[in-house]
Amino acid sequence: MERIEVNLETSRKDSYEIFIGEDIMERVGLITKVKNHADRHVIITDSNVNPLYGEMVRRKLGETALPVDIIEIPAGESSKSLDTVLDVVKQLVGLKVSRKSLLIALGGGVVGDVTGFIASIYMRSIPYVQIPTTLLAQVDSSVGGKTGVDLPEGKNLLGTFYQPRAVYIELSFLKTLSDKDFATGLAEIIKYGIISDYDLFELLENESNGIKKRNSSLVKSLVGRSCKIKAGIVEMDEKELGLRRILNFGHTLGHALEAASGYGLSHGEAVSVGMVGAAKISHRLDYLDSGSCTRIVDLIKHYDLPTTIPAGLKTAQIMAFTATDKKAIAGRLHFVLVKKIGVPFVTAEIPSGIVEGTIEELQA
Numbered sequence: 001m002e003r004i005e006v007n008l009e010t011s012r013k014d015s016y017e018i019f020i021g022e023d024i025m026e027r028v029g030l031i032t033k034v035k036n037h038a039d040r041h042v043i044i045t046d047s048n049v050n051p052l053y054g055e056m057v058r059r060k061l062g063e064t065a066l067p068v069d070i071i072e073i074p075a076g077e078s079s080k081s082l083d084t085v086l087d088v089v090k091q092l093v094g095l096k097v098s099r100k101s102l103l104i105a106l107g108g109g110v111v112g113d114v115t116g117f118i119a120s121i122y123m124r125s126i127p128y129v130q131i132p133t134t135l136l137a138q139v140d141s142s143v144g145g146k147t148g149v150d151l152p153e154g155k156n157l158l159g160t161f162y163q164p165r166a167v168y169i170e171l172s173f174l175k176t177l178s179d180k181d182f183a184t185g186l187a188e189i190i191k192y193g194i195i196s197d198y199d200l201f202e203l204l205e206n207e208s209n210g211i212k213k214r215n216s217s218l219v220k221s222l223v224g225r226s227c228k229i230k231a232g233i234v235e236m237d238e239k240e241l242g243l244r245r246i247l248n249f250g251h252t253l254g255h256a257l258e259a260a261s262g263y264g265l266s267h268g269e270a271v272s273v274g275m276v277g278a279a280k281i282s283h284r285l286d287y288l289d290s291g292s293c294t295r296i297v298d299l300i301k302h303y304d305l306p307t308t309i310p311a312g313l314k315t316a317q318i319m320a321f322t323a324t325d326k327k328a329i330a331g332r333l334h335f336v337l338v339k340k341i342g343v344p345f346v347t348a349e350i351p352s353g354i355v356e357g358t359i360e361e362l363q364a
């Protein structure tokens with residue numbers, strides 16, 4: 001079992017551990033009991049994950065002899081909404097969940113973001129832990145404490161920074177993940193390679209066959225490496241005042257595409273196209289050489305992720321959604337670009353027409 005610490009500067013109380021392995025669920029009850037002293041546990045999960053793992057996790061947590069309830073929400077991005085929050089909160093009240101109770105987010109990024117958000121506002125905040133079940137959630141969304149829901153006007157427009165008490169990454173959960181959702185998680189790992197770790201980028205290029213076949217030691221090393229990168233960045237800039245913004249590589253365009261497609265594009269698919277866009281803008285502005293730009297596009301393609309914008313999405317519509325992006329400051333859009341693979345920077349100095357021109361180039 002690998003253990004990685006997330007040491008946050010603001011308060012020791014907010015620091016926590018990420019546990020990674022193939023036997024984590026065997027110990028989840030014990031670790032949770034020792035660390036949290038909760039009066040009861042409530043698992044929040046979705047309609048796909050519940051039939052697969054809900055009862056098993058309930059049993060493991062039940063070994064602590066504390067009551068364990070399960071609340072199920074419908075699977076999919078449409079559950080990242082205020083309606084879901086209200087519905088779950090009413091059930092928590094019905095279960096007499098108190099500030100001494102512990103919420104358990106069992107699922108992908110949607111369950112994690114919604115549960116974290118509820119935990120941050122229910123009774124002015126109660127503790128929660130993350131048990132991520134998708135690759136995306138294991139390498140990205142479960143770490144760092146960003147929570148939230150979508151609004152019709154845009155992605156993640158309501159949310160909080162609220163750290164979990166612990167993250168339990170059970171790698172065996174990935175066995176039931178669809179190829180599409182596995183690829184979605186790989187998109188975020190590719191992002192870490194591009195913004196932070198050239199060796200990881202090369203590993204993704206050289207070991208693609210084993211990774212696509214989900215070779216367990218390769219997957220374990222990708223998850224551990226990604227969590228270390230994310231934890232390292234979050235430790236330095238928990239509230240995204242500076243450095244953490246590099247994690248948004250591909251997300252400015254990605255979030256706009258996700259919203260403009262009515263969430264028909266998954267987060268990972270939209271971010272993949274967004275990363276291609278950011279690489280092309282970096283090249284258009286003479287920061288990134290054409291060889292590196294091509295390597296980025298080829299790697300994304302190689303993992304069966306999209307590199308073009310689906311037909312039907314208009315440039316003006318996509319641009320309108322970029323305007324509601326949280327990364328816009330004083331009305332100016334901020335982009336994360338790269339000078340070379342592994343060397344990112346954030347800029348608002350993008351000459352007019354470059355973003356629109358790149359969107360048009362990406363239209364299939």
Ligand SMILES: NC(=O)c1ccc[n+]([C@@H]2O[C@H](COP(=O)([O-])OP(=O)(O)OC[C@H]3O[C@@H](n4cnc5c(N)ncnc54)[C@H](O)[C@@H]3O)[C@@H](O)[C@H]2O)c1
Nearest residue numbers: 048075076108109110133134136137141146173176177267
């Ligand atoms: N908080 C953050 O820092 C952060 C970072 C990145 C992404 N996100 C958010 O994460 C969300 C996307 O997360 P996601 O890709 O995990 O999507 P998701 O939660 O919708 O999960 C994808 C699908 O996989 C199913 N699933 C989950 N685990 C499974 C398993 N083990 N076996 C079989 N099926 C399983 C789910 O039911 C769902 O249908 C987006 O809303 C995005 O905004 C948040």
